[in-house]
Amino acid sequence: MIPAIAVRGIEKRFGATRILRGVDLSIEPHERHALIGPNGAGKSTLFNLIAGAKRPSAGRIELYGADITRLAPAAICRRGLARSFQTTSFFAKLSVFDNLRCAAQIANRDRARWWQRFTVTRAADAHAEEVLDAVGLGARRDVIAGTLSYAEQRALDLGLALASGAHTLLLDEPTAGMNRAEAARAVELIRVATAGRTLLMVEHDMDVVFGLADRVSVLVQGQVIATGTPDAIRADPAVQAAYLGHALPGDAR
């Protein structure tokens, strides 16, 4: 099977420092995959390379078999990979629905001819309504986005990625800054809303990782030291050694 995301021999140097050292990673279609690792391991750097925000020093990145290594972020986005950020990325003065409608219309715009515009707009509106419910914001449809609670803003961020029609999502610490109850709700929301799509997430919260991920990869000092099911990762001696002196993955439960 062609992987949704294939990272092959990726190197990233900043000056003389090798931050990523021959990273190989294969994310299967429709898989939920978590990337974990100690602070400074290179997780955000790898995300930046996959999303096109930075260029690797060597290696290749593929999205469903197509080389995206040197594409700009917008071009990668058009190919169906969306990234959610820890910071919010919506129009604060527009309503929740109008934000989703914008994302859906932009996604459809390139595909439409001028005589299709009316139907495209209607299709985009219908898609925005679907996403609104999928991310649990149906009751907040006409609220100004900037006034949403933090957890709702993160749900809207996820909604924007879904409204853009992305089949593959990079989620950067999707529950950061949330309390336990909010994080648990967010996990459930992500699970349901992203069904049928591919998910790669960086996450520090092990409850979230073990509640959501089908497989986990562990990045330590710029190298993937293990990939496997959550239980296999917890039992892996190399992972335990890497976390020596820190909470082991899953111990927080």
Ligand SMILES: Nc1ncnc2c1ncn2[C@@H]1O[C@H](COP(=O)(O)OP(=O)(O)OP(=O)(O)O)[C@@H](O)[C@H]1O
């Ligand atoms: N633009 C840059 N120039 C120089 N060094 C950088 C740059 N960006 C990141 N680094 C370094 O690369 C290393 C990996 O950083 P990165 O943010 O990718 O790690 P991380 O695993 O995401 O960490 P955290 O879990 O703390 O977010 C760190 O030592 C960081 O200081």
